[in-house]
Amino acid sequence: MKMPNGHEIIQMFERFSPKSYAMDGDKVGLQIGRLNKPCGRVMIALDVLESVVDEAIEENIDLIIAHHPMIYRPLGSIQTEQTAGRVIEKLIKHDIAVYAAHTNLDVARGGVNDLLASALGLIDTEILVPTVTEELRKLAVFVPIDHAEAVRAALGEAGAGFIGKYSECSFSQAGTGRFQPEEGADPFIGHSGQLQAVQEEKIETIYPAQLEKKVLGAMFKAHPYEEVAYDIYSLENKGESLGLGRIGLLPEEMTLEQFAEQAKKSLESGGVRVVGDMTRIVRKVAVLGGDGNKYWQTALRKGADVYVTGDFYYHTAHDADAEGLAVVDPGHNVEKVMKKGVAAILHEQASKQKWDVAFVASAVETDPFQFL
Numbered sequence: 379m380k381m382p383n384g385h386e387i388i389q390m391f392e393r394f395s396p397k398s399y400a401m402d403g404d405k406v407g408l409q410i411g412r413l414n415k416p417c418g419r420v421m422i423a424l425d426v427l428e429s430v431v432d433e434a435i436e437e438n439i440d441l442i443i444a445h446h447p448m449i450y451r452p453l454g455s456i457q458t459e460q461t462a463g464r465v466i467e468k469l470i471k472h473d474i475a476v477y478a479a480h481t482n483l484d485v486a487r488g489g490v491n492d493l494l495a496s497a498l499g500l501i502d503t504e505i506l507v508p509t510v511t512e513e514l515r516k517l518a519v520f521v522p523i524d525h526a527e528a529v530r531a532a533l534g535e536a537g538a539g540f541i542g543k544y545s546e547c548s549f550s551q552a553g554t555g556r557f558q559p560e561e562g563a564d565p566f567i568g569h570s571g572q573l574q575a576v577q578e579e580k581i582e583t584i585y586p587a588q589l590e591k592k593v594l595g596a597m598f599k600a601h602p603y604e605e606v607a608y609d610i611y612s613l614e615n616k617g618e619s620l621g622l623g624r625i626g627l628l629p630e631e632m633t634l635e636q637f638a639e640q641a642k643k644s645l646e647s648g649g650v651r652v653v654g655d656m657t658r659i660v661r662k663v664a665v666l667g668g669d670g671n672k673y674w675q676t677a678l679r680k681g682a683d684v685y686v687t688g689d690f691y692y693h694t695a696h697d698a699d700a701e702g703l704a705v706v707d708p709g710h711n712v713e714k715v716m717k718k719g720v721a722a723i724l725h726e727q728a729s730k731q732k733w734d735v736a737f738v739a740s741a742v743e744t745d746p747f748q749f750l
């Protein structure tokens with residue numbers, strides 16, 4: 379078992395939640411410390427408060443992956459007699475790095491919004507607010523016929539060949555590859571100075587640009603040639619749309635009151651604020667983690683009966699109510715669902731790589747609000 383370094387962990391994390399998914403101007407990425415060190419213990423946190431840093435020190439953590447950026451506005455100073463400076467000092471003294479994944483983690487498949495939708499039990503979920511469309515590329519690689527199967531399998535394993543709900547999509551064509559090894563070459567087939575003609579297969583497949591490193595790495599590993607002949611094409615095809623929030627259906631309709639009770643329980647919130655007639659029937663639910671004030675009209679337009687989001691304002695609640703959209707506000711802190719959710723995803727990925735690393739969900743409660 380190999381202990382990964384911080385860069386390897388973040389590379390793995392960014393395949394699931396790339397920085398390119400973040401909204402413009404958001405602060406994502408490494409914020410404190412360094413990644414060029416072995417990381418055997420990684421903590422997943424919602425907020426990096428002093429109590430969370432103390433927990434990380436106690437737990438011998440090397441790296442914290444947090445949803446809310448610790449540094450959002452530029453710092454004027456770092457004064458270690460004040461809380462913000464003291465927290466940074468503690469992190470640096472204990473060599474704990476902090477990496478932030480904010481709106482990119484909201485958008486990611488399996489990220490905050492998918493975790494919230496699944497906690498609410500929604501089915502047939504779609505994106506509420508599309509923000510990015512995946513860039514697609516095409517790969518064509520020339521492989522001697524007896525290695526074609528292995529290269530195809532490696533490409534599929536690395537995530538190439540997904541089209542909608544189909545995986546391992548590729549196209550092959552047989553042909554003749556010609557090459558002449560020059561002096562100093564160490565050819566898999568043939569000898570220096572002799573022109574070779576080999577029966578090869580041209581394999582074509584498609585992949586999201588963010589997976590390029592992984593896909594090409596897998597191709598090089600599975601391909602027997604010293605120099606692999608391949609082409610990469612940029613495509614006009616639009617990839618899958620990704621975005622903020624989700625909208626889906628409850629398996630069965632229920633009253634707004636029943637739904638609010640259920641949401642409070644499943645999201646482990648201390649209390650929910652409800653806008654709308656408690657006896658009305660709801661089935662279609664929109665959910666958006668964090669502050670979703672900006673998107674209530676999108677939820678309404680897409681036919682939601684009820685919108686679940688945090689930090690809802692008084693006047694916005696009046697507007698939503700007047701338009702017939704019910705709102706359940708369980709608080710911003712329900713995004714804590716990401717702690718266990720992300721830890722589980724990373725644990726699964728790291729196990730596949732046989733890495734010696736533990737992912738710990740922070741157990742510290744960071745909701746500043748209490749309910750009476």
Ligand SMILES: [Zn+2]
Pocket residue numbers: 446667668669710713
């Ligand atoms: Zn948030």
